[in-house]
Amino acid sequence: MTDNGKKGDADREEREFLQAYDPEEFDRPAVTVDTALLTVFDGGIHALLVRRREHPFRGHWALPGTFVGVGEGLEEAAIRALRRKAGRHAFARDVYLEQLYTFGEPGRDPRMRIITVAYFALVDRQRFIDAVADTGEAAIGRLDIPWEGETGGPVQVIGEDGAPLETAFDHDGILGMAVKRLRGKLDYTPIGFQLLPERFTLRQIQDVHETILGRPLNKDSFRRRMLATGLLEATGRLERETAHRPAELYRFIRKAAV
Amino acid sequence: MTDNGKKGDADREEREFLQAYDPEEFDRPAVTVDTALLTVFDGGIHALLVRRREHPFRGHWALPGTFVGVGEGLEEAAIRALRRKAGRHAFARDVYLEQLYTFGEPGRDPRMRIITVAYFALVDRQRFIDAVADTGEAAIGRLDIPWEGETGGPVQVIGEDGAPLETAFDHDGILGMAVKRLRGKLDYTPIGFQLLPERFTLRQIQDVHETILGRPLNKDSFRRRMLATGLLEATGRLERETAHRPAELYRFIRKAAV
DNA sequence: TGAATAGTGTCTATAAGACAATATCCC
DNA sequence: GGGATATTGTCTTATAGACACTATTCA
Numbered sequence: 001m002t003d004n005g006k007k008g009d010a011d012r013e014e015r016e017f018l019q020a021y022d023p024e025e026f027d028r029p030a031v032t033v034d035t036a037l038l039t040v041f042d043g044g045i046h047a048l049l050v051r052r053r054e055h056p057f058r059g060h061w062a063l064p065g066t067f068v069g070v071g072e073g074l075e076e077a078a079i080r081a082l083r084r085k086a087g088r089h090a091f092a093r094d095v096y097l098e099q100l101y102t103f104g105e106p107g108r109d110p111r112m113r114i115i116t117v118a119y120f121a122l123v124d125r126q127r128f129i130d131a132v133a134d135t136g137e138a139a140i141g142r143l144d145i146p147w148e149g150e151t152g153g154p155v156q157v158i159g160e161d162g163a164p165l166e167t168a169f170d171h172d173g174i175l176g177m178a179v180k181r182l183r184g185k186l187d188y189t190p191i192g193f194q195l196l197p198e199r200f201t202l203r204q205i206q207d208v209h210e211t212i213l214g215r216p217l218n219k220d221s222f223r224r225r226m227l228a229t230g231l232l233e234a235t236g237r238l239e240r241e242t243a244h245r246p247a248e249l250y251r252f253i254r255k256a257a258v
Numbered sequence: 259m260t261d262n263g264k265k266g267d268a269d270r271e272e273r274e275f276l277q278a279y280d281p282e283e284f285d286r287p288a289v290t291v292d293t294a295l296l297t298v299f300d301g302g303i304h305a306l307l308v309r310r311r312e313h314p315f316r317g318h319w320a321l322p323g324t325f326v327g328v329g330e331g332l333e334e335a336a337i338r339a340l341r342r343k344a345g346r347h348a349f350a351r352d353v354y355l356e357q358l359y360t361f362g363e364p365g366r367d368p369r370m371r372i373i374t375v376a377y378f379a380l381v382d383r384q385r386f387i388d389a390v391a392d393t394g395e396a397a398i399g400r401l402d403i404p405w406e407g408e409t410g411g412p413v414q415v416i417g418e419d420g421a422p423l424e425t426a427f428d429h430d431g432i433l434g435m436a437v438k439r440l441r442g443k444l445d446y447t448p449i450g451f452q453l454l455p456e457r458f459t460l461r462q463i464q465d466v467h468e469t470i471l472g473r474p475l476n477k478d479s480f481r482r483r484m485l486a487t488g489l490l491e492a493t494g495r496l497e498r499e500t501a502h503r504p505a506e507l508y509r510f511i512r513k514a515a516v
Numbered sequence: 517t518g519a520a521t522a523g524t525g526t527c528t529a530t531a532a533g534a535c536a537a538t539a540t541c542c543c
Numbered sequence: 544g545g546g547a548t549a550t551t552g553t554c555t556t557a558t559a560g561a562c563a564c565t566a567t568t569c570a
Binding site for chain 4: 502504505
């Protein structure tokens with residue numbers, strides 16, 4: 001074996017490595033979680049945003065987030081942040097929460113090196129509005145998606161007055177990633193039902209899908225596909241207070257394990 | 259079993275090691291990256307694994323990984339770890355690298371709180387073998403997937419002698435997540451071509467797909483679909499040294515941005 | 517009764533699976 | 544020629560899209 005030189009190289013490299021990354025002596029990246037809380041209504045995807053009171057990005061709008069405690073799980077931290085910043089009562093119950101992506105570009109936070117594990121949470125319209133009402137700090141941002149399909153990229157956030165909301169850090173990119181993930185999973189997972197109340201009509205599901213995908217869908221085939229999944233149960237009840245023939249209300253049934 | 263004594267020694271050693279470790283010393287989680295380097299051949303998905311020389315999990319097999327430097331990007335750290343632990347030469351060039359998931363359960367590392375951002379990398383068989391040969395520390399693990407479709411869950415890792423390789427930490431879960439992701443993206447992204455050399459036959463792509471999905475595919479329809487993507491270019495050349503009619507060699511062409 | 521949307525039935529286009537026939541290499 | 548796989552073509556079946564028609568509510 002001729003690895004004398006090689007071995008020397010490796011030793012030196014290891015020494016350098018240990019020097020550079022000795023966790024006791026040198027700073028390490030900090031870890032946060034940030035959650036895109038999303039819902040769908042009025043033909044748009046909406047996110048809950050919190051106004052920042054401190055630098056950096058003071059006055060800009062950010063996703064509810066927090067530093068991760070040393071003994072705390074990531075989802076646990078995400079839920080804690082939602083309760084603290086996006087409504088104590090609205091998140092007392094379970095919420096659909098899924099890990100999205102981890103953003104770790106050095107420089108994404110000008111203060112220090114912060115790696116954030118991004119999550120997204122899905123709730124129905126009513127719960128979303130309750131959450132916003134639950135805190136004085138939160139705003140409703142309507143997402144304006146400047147790309148089609150699953151191209152990806154940051155999104156624009158529009159306030160309730162129609163003016164853009166300036167987002168903090170790379171949170172517009174996190175929201176874009178959430179939209180991309182939603183679009184990708186919508187067709188082959190029951191994720192869309194998380195955005196609807198207990199009972200809903202087929203038209204409401206279609207509206208949710210069309211809003212998320214950003215394009216109209218064929219009504220007949222959407223209906224057929226949806227009923228064919230076996231995930232829907234007719235409740236026998238009908239819609240109320242419509243100016244037309246009321247539609248039947250369905251319920252989402254979790255597929256039992258096979 | 260003849261390794262009772264051995265095992266007892268290791269346990270005691272590990273206890274002593276953990277005792278000497280002061281978990282209160284650090285108030286924040288540490289961040290690492292770990293990469294599942296994968297390829298496909300002989301009807302199996304294979305991963306590169308590195309034998310651990312230190313506690314915890316001394317002697318067990320782990321994914322190549324490292325702590326993330328305070329000024330270092332996540333992918334950058336992943337590449338650095340690949341070069342150091344999985345072959346300096348094999349990773350001098352670009353490699354397909356994709357973020358997988360971030361594992362942050364408190365307790366996943368018995369020493370201290372470590373959050374790991376997991377990646378997976380895809381290479382063709384030759385490069386994989388070069389990488390393994392490039393280092394004396396690495397082993398080839400064949401993945402035995404105990405679930406179907408995209409159910410998910412940890413996988414078993416089998417060594418070249420057919421005996422199971424004991425994996426460190428939650429790395430069997432990371433590998434399982436990588437397989438799940440591969441299965442999910444195979445049909446609608448060009449990810450499979452990363453596992454093939456420059457030129458390949460349609461049969462070779464099908465073998466890759468069948469191995470990853472774990473089920474046989476209809477040859478006719480696979481062929482049609484593959485050619486219909488417009489991602490393949492016939493090279494005019496033919497396979498060589500076959501015991502039958504040689505197939506045409508194709509090349510993967512990156513779709514130009516629309 | 518009219519407006520509006522729900523819900524049903526049928527036809528067509530497209531993609532997937534099955535299968536048969538032919539082509540081409542090595543031995 | 545025989546063995547083995549590639550490649551092409553055709554038929555059948557499943558699914559999506561298009562469209563016409565009926566049903567049911569409220570104003």
